[in-house]
Amino acid sequence: MSNLVEVRNLKIQATTDAGRLVEIIKGVSLDIADGEIVALIGESGSGKTTLALSLMGHARPGCRIAAGEINVNGKDMAALSEKERAKLRGTDIAYVPQSAAASFNPASTIMEQVIEVTRIHRLMPPEQARKRAVELFRALSLPDPDNIGARYPHQVSGGQLQRLAAAMALIGDPKLVIFDEPTTALDVTTQIDVLKAFKSVMRAGGIAGVYVSHDLAVVAQIADRILVLKGGEVQETGTTAQILSAAQHPYTQELLAAFEPKPRQAQADADAATKPLLSIEGLTAGYGPAKPDGLPLVRAVDSVSLVVEKGRNLGVIGESGCGKSTLARAIAGIHPAAVGEIVFDGKELEPAAGKRSRDQLREMQIVFQYADTALNPAKPVEDIIARPLAFYHGLDKRARSKRVDELLDMVRLPKALRYRHPSELSGGQKQRVNFARALAANPKLIICDEITSALDTVVASAVIELLKELQRELELSYIFISHDLSVVEAICDQIMVMYNGERVEQITPDKVKAPSHPYSKLLFSSVPKLDPTWLDGLVRDPELVSQYGHR
């Protein structure tokens, strides 16, 4: 056998809640040579994680490997017994999970979990395993490699945990490592460190890898070959350069196109004399008990001022923990600001939503990141959308029903969907319903809190297009909060950069190439590019990184 991995005609079945059998991997074949890194790319539900896990002979509960061969290092994982598979897991094939934060046992120390593989398979005495782990920590450029293992998972940051998970995978000297979206949950500035660490360790050890991701730009940095999956079938496969420059399959082309959203045509000159719709002066909000001066103990948002003009959009960008969501909640009054003035449409607003008038509430709507949790799972779509119609407009049943149809039409959803429950919708559809509910209030301003970050690239760009269209039709303004620069660039007239609760800089999209504040420089330069040489060629000012990078 010439290749390390040879998968032939693999079929995996899943049992639905209704008891029906569906095929989620429909006859996939795949080869991986020694030391080669192959990326599996595709939208959620395309079967990429299922396929990757099957290389370890594992199928998640409810799924089962129905047919085909999975030859890894000369053994057919599909044919082995569970006990024989367990012997190969951690030693021949290792796994780096999507969310390291959830994949570390909270009740045990990091070192204990990193060296667990050596205990399970009796590879080496614990003392030696600990030494080896510290070496790996050093190779993955973790801070304080000698002592970090003594901590518990909640005591280290997300980026560090992700690298610790890689150490956990590498300790058994595997021939193949499976990375399951290992940087999706990280900020761009952290992602770079993690990617660099992965790449150098894999290269040094000549280890083969499977890299599961939906982000083409990230994959371009690390993979030798790319396999594009959709609906459980391989759409296209080729070297990274081939896929990026000469994609054949329409789906791949769509992925590539979605990656570069058309920049928003400047509306600025249309009518120069715009009026401010929302202006905020010195807003401070936070958590914990109030100190004697009336400020909260932990200030998540620290004296931020901003202006949103009528019919214009403001983007707020920054990494997780920078206070951008708290800012959104303070503006909407869900989390009342401690200090600061919020003037909306010429009138000053109360800090707490409960004290604002119903009309003020109606005119400013907020759309949350996770449509899954924001939509009541027990109600059909029509009830969800009709609720604000009854609450704000007092429409009777017939008028409501008519308006629900109109709203569904506005967000480009078929009318028949109104009878479905949220669980019966796809991620993109749910986010559209979530948005239709905000539209139902006839707002002037919609605060969008990371509304595309839970969506696949192609779906997200369609949602952004929809937002643009609705803006033209309904004269809306958006405050668009995101950690994704390309999304904000696509839709906003002004971009505000936040760091550590403060407003760092405000610029227009055409000047993104040349930000003036050092943090904006670091942030913008950290966004991965489709160019495969980008990561290796990236030179970052070490002073900037040590000042602003959370490592």
Next chain:
Amino acid sequence: MTSGVLNLVLKRLAIALVTLLIVLFAVFFATSMLPGDTASILLGQAATPEAVAGLREAMHLNDPAILRFLRWLLGLLHGDLGTSYANEMPVAALIGGRFVNTMKLAGITTLISVPLALTLGITAAMLRGSLYDRIVTVLSIGVISVPEFMVATLSVLLFAVYLKWLPALSSVNEAHSLTDLVRIYAMPVITLTFVISAQMIRMTRAAVIETLSTPYVEMALLKGASRGRMVLRHALPNALGPIVNAVALSLSYLVGGVIIVETIFNYPGIAKLMVDAVATRDLPLIQSCAMIFCLGYLFLITAADIVAIMSNPRLR
């Protein structure tokens, strides 16, 4: 780290004390509102009104309830539980022996039911969906649904009446040898184990299954861990919080809730004492029993909380 735990424990204890006070207050006024009068119950139906009035005066029954309550509390501070109205004996003496009996029964039941329930719950979770799991589930639900007096009565019928293996009444004082002891405790312990185990089995199974579906258990699987290791090293430590709480709630039943079992087997425990005290409106006795039940409950819940805190590094 340790000072944080100490702080938490002290806070818990303070809350427990306040809870105790509120419970005592509520019990006192609830019993005061019971129809009937201690003096007339004590003297019987033939008593003259003058005699009843005299006794009421002598027992301070005419004082406002709040005054009596405070007087009783004051005595408590000196370690004096008061004197029983019904037979003029110190409450402490009345309770003493009964309390030991109740603790004996509770202790033996705990020793048997907790390991049994945890083993059944954990193994059922490990073999989720198997025939064994289904049998355990059906049996434990069945046991929850059958009232304890049914279990007690049926076991008396079977073991005492038909098979004549065991005595129908559990007279503790007649126990002279180990065999006697086993024969006496067998039926009450079996009945109580039935009652409290079901809840613990269900909760343990649910808690372990919940943690078995977490990503870190899947991670352990992908590291090649065996099923036993996944459950014992990864799932169980994280399921400990809910499990000890379920155990504590079930065990608290052994202190105050055993009245039916004690009555059926004529077991001289503290719950039976309290019910007898209610019949005679013996306030100091009721009050002291209620205090013991409340203390037992608070002790178990606080202990469970502390175990849960200690098992979680994020709180430790």
